[in-house]
Amino acid sequence: MTRESEPNAPAVAAVDVRRTYELGGEPVHALDGVSLTLPAGSFTAVMGPSGSGKSTLMNVLGCLDTPDAGTVELGGQRIAELSGRERARLRGREIGFVFQTFNLMPRLSAAENVTLPMLFAPTVEGRRERARTLLARVGLEDRVDHAPSELSGGQRQRVAIARALANDPTLILADEPTGNLDTATGDRIMSLFEELHAEGATILMVTHEPNTAAYADRIVHVLDGRIETIEDLGSGDPAGASSDDSVASAGGDA
Amino acid sequence: MNLPESLRISWRSIASHKLRSTLTTLGVIIGVASVITFMVLGGAFTASIVGDLESFDEPGMLVWTQTTPADGFGVIEVDAAIYTEHDVERLEALDGVSSVSPTASIPVTQTAHGGDRVTGTVGVTATTDGYFLPEEIVDGEAFTAGANEAMINAHAAQLFDGGVGVGDELTLSLPDGSSETVTVVGVVEEADGFGSSPMLYVPTDPFYTTTIETPRETTEHAYSSLVVVAEGPESVDGVQTAILEYFESDEADASQLKQGDHEIAVQTVDDAIEQVTEIVDQLTILIAGIAAIALVVGSIGIANIMIVSVTERTREIGIMKAVGATNRDILQLFLVESVILGFIGSVFGVLLGLGVGFLGVSLLEWPMVYPLDWIAIAIAVGVGVGVLSGLYPAWQAAKTDPIEALRHE
Structure with a gap:
């Protein structure tokens, strides 16, 4: 969006990140030494089968979870060194989440949902105006005061994207953003991500679908808590990439 | 998050569950209303007696003999x-x-x-x-x-x-x-x-x-x-x-x-007024204290519904945390909600109590009194009940793990 970013300066840098859970008394290595750098303005897709550690990676990069070992730097700050309160504030300012199930507040209108991140980041001025601008940006200028229940799936995801942009974040984290949408709607949502990418936003997207992943500059394949391969798609031409069978077959459990 | 925003969002969730919120506040309403009713009746009773006494404006006084009974409570008149x-x-x-x-x-x-x-x-x-x-x-x-x-x-x-x-x-x-x-x-x-x-x-x-x-x-x-x-x-x-x-x-x-343990007292009309007022006040406070038990029940009601509400809105808590809400923001939201419930309950309780008190006073033909200090106390207690009963649920909400919450169905 409006953020000025130097080409290839890292927006987020994770080094040797480990995260282990106890599950039924057994340790599960959700992340087992992951190092990943997201240059500013990059569009990265993460693919992998269920339980491969995609979600944990997203949670760690999104400041929802803290690594047991290794470092994550976001907006120049090491998240392990922050208090819970500071982490929450950093998350609100620097991260924009887009979820598979949209996760809008059911009782708030579209505009109020977009305003929500600004409420928790007290410095933002002119919230109402900004919410309108962002809703117009995602093509929902005529749905500002609608409740989520009055919107279609694609429209809800657009509201969610507008909400993710509210605090002009360093990184947009999208978790299966088209997973609950039909193909045509999903394509339109991906076009929107593509536009944001073109405007300079840094995006990390978890997906099962090779077609969706093909919108990215590169695809990170994770398996058993490790990065298996990083597939570079160059400038990310969705038309060319989706016709490439090798990418589709690398799509894990898609 | 600033207070007006919390108020707005909390009010939204109260308003979206009208029946539930009404039933929840009913406990507080009944508690506060009974306290205020008894305070009105007690005050009116005192005012009516004092009015009678004062209307005569008698410069008289009574000389009588009193003693403290063996059980040591109050004084009794001695007929000697x-x-x-x-x-x-x-x-x-x-x-x-x-x-x-x-x-x-x-x-x-x-x-x-x-x-x-x-x-x-x-x-x-x-x-x-x-x-x-x-x-x-x-x-x-x-x-x-x-x-x-x-x-x-x-x-x-x-x-x-x-x-x-x-x-x-x-x-x-x-x-x-x-x-x-x-x-x-x-x-x-x-x-x-x-x-x-x-x-x-x-x-x-x-x-x-x-x-x-x-x-x-x-x-x-x-x-x-x-x-x-x-x-x-x-x-x-x-x-x-x-x-x-x-x-x-x-x-x-x-x-x-007179006997050694007897005492000669001189009681003016003012003394009599003071004595009556004191006795009625004590009785009123005793009865109102019993009525206040309803307030305790009311606060349990608020706590109960807030706990349900926190569980119900786990996912919303997760969303708010994902977009930058701190634990304190969440705590504030839920606390404001229960305080609003307590406050509304006590305001309506005061109105109901004054209404019932007015009815009773009209029937008994006593003068209406407005127990302002008790109205203030009732509203303060209502807010206090909101804080107390909301504290645990709000704390539960605040410490919700956002990752778990976002997965919550």
Whole structure:
């Protein structure tokens, strides 16, 4: 969006990140030494089968979870060194989440949902105006005061994207953003991500679908808590990439 | 997150569950309403009695003997004939005293009007005509000393078939077996506001014959209490002090005749008002305290619904945390919600309590009072109940793990 970013300066840098859970008394290595750098303005897709550690990676990069070992730097700050309160504030300012199930507040209108991140980041001025601008940006200028229940799936995801942009974040984290949408709607949502990418936003997207992943500059394949391969798609031409069978077959459990 | 935003969002979630929120606040409403109702009734009762007492604006006071009972609570009146004629004369001579009326109870066993007999119920008091103020005599006139005349209060008059009025005759049976016939010459309404027991008043002469040996070795009449009327309201305090000083001196017969654990008290109308107010206040607080139990139930209701609400909105908590809400933001949101419930409950409780109190007061024909201090306390308690009952659920909400919460269905 409006953020000025130097080409290839890292927006987020994770080094040797480990995260282990106890599950039924057994340790599960959700992340087992992951190092990943997201240059500013990059569009990265993460693919992998269920339980491969995609979600944990997203949670760690999104400041929802803290690594047991290794470092994550976001907006120049090491998240392990922050208090819970500071982490929450950093998350609100620097991260924009887009979820598979949209996760809008059911009782708030579209505009109020977009305003929500600004409420928790007290410095933002002119919230109402900004919410309108962002809703117009995602093509929902005529749905500002609608409740989520009055919107279609694609429209809800657009509201969610507008909400993710509210605090002009360093990184947009999208978790299966088209997973609950039909193909045509999903394509339109991906076009929107593509536009944001073109405007300079840094995006990390978890997906099962090779077609969706093909919108990215590169695809990170994770398996058993490790990065298996990083597939570079160059400038990310969705038309060319989706016709490439090798990418589709690398799509894990898609 | 600033407070207006919290208020707005919390209000939204209260408003979206109207029935639930209403039922939740009902506990607080009922609790606060009962407290306020009792406070209105208590205050109105006090005001009505005080009003009665003040309306007479009597510069009078009562000299009586009191003792502290063995169980040590309060004081009781002692019916001991210790105030001699000498004491009466000395009090009459004090500066500012207009009149002194001795009183003593006559042990009448039966009162009869025609063939209609009433046993025991009617208290018969011997006194002098100065005992009643002119405005207390609602019909007829005061008795004359030395005559077989009586004055009766409305309550006693109704005890007899067809009622007793001025000109009727009553027969009083005395313990020694003799009987006296008196003519009712006046109907009175006592100024003490407690004219609820049937009373008959007769002149000390000729009905009161009890005499005692005084410390000065004379034989005189002695009475169990005295009504002293000052010349005006401004001399009441001075007269009260002078009377107390007199009874503290050795010159007073009563101070030597009274038993060691008895005490001579001088009670003005103001003292009586104070005493009534104190008793009613204590009773009111006791009853309101019982009513406050409903408030406890109300706060449990709020806590219960808030816990349900936190569980229900786990996912929303996750969303808010994902977009930057701190634990404190979440705590604030839920706490504000329960405080709003408590506040609304107490406001409606106050309104309901005033309404019910007003109805009761209107029926009883007491003056309406607005217990402002209790209204303030009730609203403060309502907010406090909101804080207390919301604290645990809000804390639960605040410490929700956002990752778990976002997965929550």
